[in-house]
Amino acid sequence: MFFGSLENDGIVFLIAFLLACGVFAAKFSNRIGLPSLVLFILFGMLIGSDGLGFIYFDDAEMAQAIGILALIIILFEGGLETKWQTVRSVALPSLLLATVGVLITSIITGIAVHYILDVEWYEGLLFGAIVGSTDAAAVFAALKERNIKAKIGATLEAESGTNDPMAVFLTLIFIELILQPDTSFWMMLPSFFWQMGIGLILGLGIGKLATIAINRINLESSGLYPIFTLSFGLITYSVASFIDASGFLAVYVAALVIGNSELTYRYSISQFNEGFAWIAQILMFVILGLLAFPEHVFSINVMTQGLFISIVLIFVARPIAVFLSLIKMNYSIKEKIFISWAGLRGAVPIVLATFPIVSGLEGAVLFFNLIFFVVLTSALVQGSSISNVAAKLGLIGPVKDTPHHSIELISIAKANAEMVQFQANRENAVVGQTLKDIEFPKHVTISAIVRGDRLITPYGDTEIKAGDFLYILVSRKYKEELRKMLNRKKKPGKA
Incomplete structure (x- = not known):
């Protein structure tokens, strides 16, 4: 039971402790070049029942809910900070990577899992679908403050912001095929186009509506504008999910529209969402770390099988998917190699790995442990070497600069x-x-x-x-x- 033995004061202290440790972990990770998500996850495992034993947590449904909410916040912040003039030039290749790339990665990984784990074909493909997409939280965090060339960074960010629908669609399809073998794959295909198309339309529409509302409303406090803005992100996901469209895609597109529009109180909105995204990221990865039991994740069997799967995913499936998806696109060999290497796995695969558990699939816990190990391997091996790989391939861009001072007008809306x-x-x-x-x-x-x-x-x-x-x-x-x-x-x- 989560926080079961803690009083209210203890819960408040624990949350404060987690956030403070997360801040120090983020600072420490930058110095050693290790993705902060790894430290957050390891910290969650450390304070869990198999570690110091402070918290016992095994509620997959709660972890799934917290993970989805956190991903909405992270995707929304990422979309707000993404410049359309940069994304526009890479829209087509990013979309191909987010669809065709995910499909190819999932199939190749699924075939490997079928033989490595000796499971049924649908089970192997389910595993491949879960780890098939790159993770927005991991990619945004890894590329932030790193001076990767704008074109490459935009491609990776746009891909990670839009590839969740394909991964979610494939994951749900294979769960359905396992539970209901008579279900036809082709009958479910129109659902994908519905999710993508309606998700895109909703994101554009609500993004435009949100921009008009933010600029026209006259609130008494400037601190209310960031909250009002974030509410549109949550509304976008809810509306999309209610009509079975892609909530993640709709949120990212809506944020992209809002962030690239003329916006009042832009600085306050940006700063608030950046801080809130960090809170979401820290709590999400810590919770996911709590859900994993080190005794199971780091067992000899899981580590051996997980290492083979990671090798296939990182060195075979992802590169083949990138090179095939970007055929006749304006990318050099070195750029394709880097895009292959920077396809980080993170929270999305772990959150998706809770779906089979919640659905009651046999062997779902083993899948979760293996996927958890694969994500850690990806974050450690790929995430910690992004800057070095970019430098060796000659893909370092201009040093990113941000102002060291800021000016905020409190009553700017009333002053016209x-x-x-x-x-x-x-x-x-x-x-x-x-x-x-x-x-x-x-x-x-x-x-x-x-x-x-x-x-x-x-x-x-x-x-x-x-x-x-x-x-x-x-x-x-x-x-x-x-x-x-x-x-x-x-x-x-x-x-």
Whole structure:
């Protein structure tokens, strides 16, 4: 029973302890290059019944519910931070990887599992379906703060954000085929197109509706805007699931629409969702770690079989799926190799592994332990070496830069003005010009410039340099005009 022997004070302390340990684990993981999800999972296993014995937890249904909720929050935050201009160029290859790639990975892995575990074909393919998709939580966390080339990072993030429908669809199909052998695979195929199509349409529609509502509503506190925004993510998943569409796909698409629209209180919304996504990630992986019993996961039999499956998945199934899916796409051999290597497994396979347990399938617990071991292997081997592999393949991009200072206006909605944050790069026409020489629209004030670690007070003679963050107060009436002016490119040949 979860927290069964703890009083309310003890539960509060335990949650606080878990979050604090999660923060330190995230900081420690960055230093050693180990994915934080590994440390979160290991910490959950450590405090579980087979470890220090603080908590006994074996409720697969509760773990599944917590995992789904956490994935919604993580996917929503990932979609908000994804730039459409980057994703647009990789939309087709990402979609192919999310569908054809997952199918090929699942089939090859399923065939290997059939022979390695000596199980029925449908059971082997069920295993392959569960581990067939890359994980958004793992991929977003692994690529964040790493300066991988934008095209490759966008491909991996878009794939991981949209490939869950295929994995969920295949998992449910093979569970149904095992429980009801008379069920026809082809009769269930239209369900996939319904899930994908309606999920996409819902995501676009609710995303547009959410953007209008966020910008038009006049709330008394700026802290309510992030909560209002997140509510649309939860509503999107609920509505999609209610009509049997893909909730995960709908959430990611809705967040993509919201994040790439003109949005009031963008900074507050972004910061809140980033922090909340970290909370969700920490608690989800710790809970999944609690659900796994080290005595079973690290048994000789599970580790031996799991290692063979991991080798097939990482070195055979994933590369074949990537190379076949990206035929005639504009990717070099090195880029395809890296995309193959960066296909991390994480929370989604573990959450999907609870489906057979909840459905009462024979041998489901063994599957869960093996899948858990495969995920750990993927995170340890692939996740810890992403930066090194990218460097050796020459796929390191420009160093990611973020402002060290921020400016927040509390009553910006009532003032009919917005504080715009803009980062200048070498291609922008404003770079190299002084503020007095730039023809800004009416009702525009340059409030501050952040250059590296310095906060610069702007004057007329202040020159804009590449990498500068400009904080600009502008009337909403002239915001679009300002945006176009700032994004104007230098003329060819001009330094």
